Amino acid sequence: MTPMETAVMREKPVSTTSAAHAKAIELCKHVLRMTTQSGSGHPSTAQAIAHIAVDLMYRKMRYDLSDPWNPNSDRLVLSIGHAVPMIYAAYADLGGVVGASQTDGRPLTVDDLASIRELNSVLDGHPNPAEGFPFFDAATGSLGQGLSVAAGLALAARLDGIQKNIYAVVGDGESREGQVWEAADFVVDHKLHNVCAIFSCNEHGQAGPVSSQQLPEAIAAKMSAFGWYVQEIDGHDPEAISTALDKHGEQPKPTAIVARTVKGWGVELMLGKNFHGKPLSSEELDKACAELDATGQKLGATEEMSFTSPSPAAGKANAPSAIKLDSFEESLKRVGLNSALADRKLATRVAYGVALVALGDADSRIVALDGDVSNSTFSNMFEGAFADRFFECKIAEQNMITAGAGMAAAGKIPFASSFAKFIARAVDQIDMAVISRANLNVVGSHSGVSLGADGPSQMAVSDVAYFRSMTRVDDGTGSPACHIFHPSDPISAFRCVELMANLKGLCYLRTHRPAASFLYDFDETFTARGCKQLRKGDKLTLVSSGYMVHTALEAAKKLADSGVDCNVFDAYTLPLDAEPIFEAARQAGNSILVVEDNYSGGVHAELAEAAAETGEVRVFGLTVNRIPKSAKSAAEVFNYVGVGGQQIFDKATELTNE
């Protein structure tokens, strides 16, 4: 700031500043009290954002305390999730509404603050709308993700024609996370100039001071280089904060406010020695509150802060409604792929593209995101049909997933695709989306080892185990936290995508590179938890999913030729109702052989866990048994990793000869 500017600032009426300081101090005291009462939490990080929270929540943000679900509201994403006690304190002071839904909302009170982190409290340890705090759009606390949430919210607002600002409060140490820079690029690419990132630079991490790479001047230089309009301010100067926030939107760029803040602001014993992640003792609390009062007097903090935030127009989120697709044949014709009807062959990844276009026709909430591989995942078919609803995320999967979760929070139905291998970049982001109960569809193409020549750096083999771990978990409403769809042919792929669009929560679609023959009639129906019997036999039951179903069917034919008739099941989804498979197995020698093109922990584990409870049916598995490498064909790799046609044949023969 120039000396003149400082002088001007000093001349501004003291009342605004005075009131803001008074409110910040009041909220700091709430924060200290609630964390001491709770016995855990991060008061010092929260104190650092006191003045920023006051200016945003009492003055700047256009929102409706009585209706946090109003889609016309400005939004606040607290990327630095552990600072949340400050937001809770402000929201309680203001009496903002909390609750799981509009029908059971009630105003939060200051008395509620003591319940932070309790099992039955809406005030979870870190932000989480799913526990009843709808002021937030997404769970945060795993750092570096908030700016991506903000980007997703901003994209959704643009699609809905809503003018609103999205504020993301980001920590300085947190900005070490690569995802922050993925989001910074993405926001610029998509000209999301309504996004305002506010960096709270308190210069302390958990284990020590932040690196010189994360000092305010470094963050400012980086954000400038990334194309943002940057303002550096004192994060405890109410006037500076107001001025900076009011300048947001003036430039044809997104805004970054780099605010120098103080960890443990206002409380001597929390300063300078990196007081992190612990509450004060009861004695310390009294001393600290007295100290804050003294600080207030020094700052002339006497005025009452009034709530002057503007109100948004009333608005209502669209009610969810079922989406129904046309026939597969019509949908193929729609995208000019009639030839597949003659060939009776199409890769499941192409069928995904076909379905996505059909979904786009059926419902305007459908949006697609991709990470520079849309011509491999075939989300480019959707891009061709609905350019305004397709979002190129470039090679940055973490941001893609979290931006998708942000769009879901705003009522969109996002499909985010990349190679399944690269989806693994965003596992923690997917975890956070699940915690948010985001209605997110993730699509991994080129999954398993069937892509052959490209080698293991492009092959997803742990993905099924990871996603399956969530399929047996209740999301709190009786539904699985995740559904996996792993279709074997284009018709089932088409219908699985339709199912995904209608299921809430996380769905994961696993598609494959090679073309796959039609296995089903066009009018075949598929369901969550379902499976399909493709072949009947009396000696053994083969179960597979995805591309491997074709290999299993070939093996079954060869086995039949050798006198061993096998059931063959297509386990196209997890979680799976195993009873039809067990019933068939009981009529066919009581043995099941599961074949998968992934590491263990998938369908084999699913059936083994169910079977082991009774011991009635025996379950064996052939899963990828070694780290894969390149080879010319899918069959060669299958063979190399122990799941080739001959290996299925041999194992089946062994099992039926026992």
Add this chain to the structure above:
Amino acid sequence: MTPMETAVMREKPVSTTSAAHAKAIELCKHVLRMTTQSGSGHPSTAQAIAHIAVDLMYRKMRYDLSDPWNPNSDRLVLSIGHAVPMIYAAYADLGGVVGASQTDGRPLTVDDLASIRELNSVLDGHPNPAEGFPFFDAATGSLGQGLSVAAGLALAARLDGIQKNIYAVVGDGESREGQVWEAADFVVDHKLHNVCAIFSCNEHGQAGPVSSQQLPEAIAAKMSAFGWYVQEIDGHDPEAISTALDKHGEQPKPTAIVARTVKGWGVELMLGKNFHGKPLSSEELDKACAELDATGQKLGATEEMSFTSPSPAAGKANAPSAIKLDSFEESLKRVGLNSALADRKLATRVAYGVALVALGDADSRIVALDGDVSNSTFSNMFEGAFADRFFECKIAEQNMITAGAGMAAAGKIPFASSFAKFIARAVDQIDMAVISRANLNVVGSHSGVSLGADGPSQMAVSDVAYFRSMTRVDDGTGSPACHIFHPSDPISAFRCVELMANLKGLCYLRTHRPAASFLYDFDETFTARGCKQLRKGDKLTLVSSGYMVHTALEAAKKLADSGVDCNVFDAYTLPLDAEPIFEAARQAGNSILVVEDNYSGGVHAELAEAAAETGEVRVFGLTVNRIPKSAKSAAEVFNYVGVGGQQIFDKATELTNE
């Protein structure tokens, strides 16, 4: 460079340029031929780095073609892994040695190039030292990871007192990955000025042109803002490349060379239309080779390029040797934690710190990395004892894991720690480390739900399923690709860490926040695939791991009081030899109840898969059955997610009453 040196360089005969062009063209032809012969690959991306590869591999890099294992050599990390045909072509032209080890090395020949991507070839689809190409240190191909590998190699070189340069070739589109920026920060933080990042800016991604955020000028501005010494050059101008590479090391900064390159350089039909990831047809190949020859004539490319790379001093990597730790008691005293001996209580995360210090005493190869949570993971105990071998990675887990893999490639034994939840940030990086067969130890603290109050954003619950998927996979030498250690008490934790230091490949340690009582004698021994029986009974067999073992033991006591005597097993590692558990179960009613503080896919799946093959023993599981939330105590959360003491009691009672 001094002005005199620059002048000398300028006076170099033009033949250098001529020869470099000639060699680049020769290599481009190899690249086109080998990819056409293989029927897949990314020739156009490879052509873009032709001149860079020539200058590095024929002139600049100090390395030994006959001994790629020599630790004194400069290293090249091809972050943009799909450009690998160019490196293969140069290395074959030079006759560099390939092979799985020094004893079976042989020079690569130009004839070998046609075998690229074949099952038995050392030339995998993307770089992978583990398949017999030791010129590389790590598998790449999942983008954005190479600069972190380079950082790890540079750290290891510094520890070993070796002066060498590490070159990382990074793509422009690739630099969208956040990890690139995590690595950029890390290299500056640790003053790894011997790292030289060369960006190949061909301005094309896979699905379209790169974003304006990834244009050469944008990358240059960003790298400057991140504190690098930046040079922008024409990436097909041999003199410019030489000059830029020779300037590396002149500044007290790491160097970024931002090279404008041409995708499909020299071949008209590959230019301008984003020719990506496909080889030429045979006819196109002939035309392209003729065109390259014509380009060569235009450029006066007639000279023979000679190999003038300097030779490093001969050197040998240290042979692996066993590491043995002192007694747990002595190790506790070493770090001043004698009090734990009286309390007979210590969190497993603290025991990890104790073991890590003991390892540091025992072997200088032990290094530790942490992501700004060393005072939570207790790697700060190692930092206190061995500051020079501790590397603070700040809040950037992706870079931490890959830098660890880089250090492992240079013979170090890295332990990389963070909250288990945040380890999920680096799943793809761990996958790549496994493909590299990196000797990497990953440590996740605060795992499961026992941390209570902080809530789900800090709780790892899918981690066991993910890591277990790799435990049943052969690394190619008969060993599991991964071992999980999930100790229940500090003594077993201490010994598990000792095991990890001695096991090759990936190991994952899961530690917990709360203090845990001693369950074992100080001289108890633990083994890979082992488990421990903690209690004998005749009615049921309880199996658990980690902190839950204590809950299981308490439940067993209560069950005993009610007349139901249970076996209790501590399944402290996966993969697991289940036979001792099954044997005990057969003597105790044939039923097993597994209790885990994670989502399904862990010990329950392990035992169910084994049991379901015979049906002899029944296996049931209680795993985290809903998305967790904050609560005041571990017990409250256990109860909320279905794995509380009472729930174990009830399920056990139900099973024994059947």
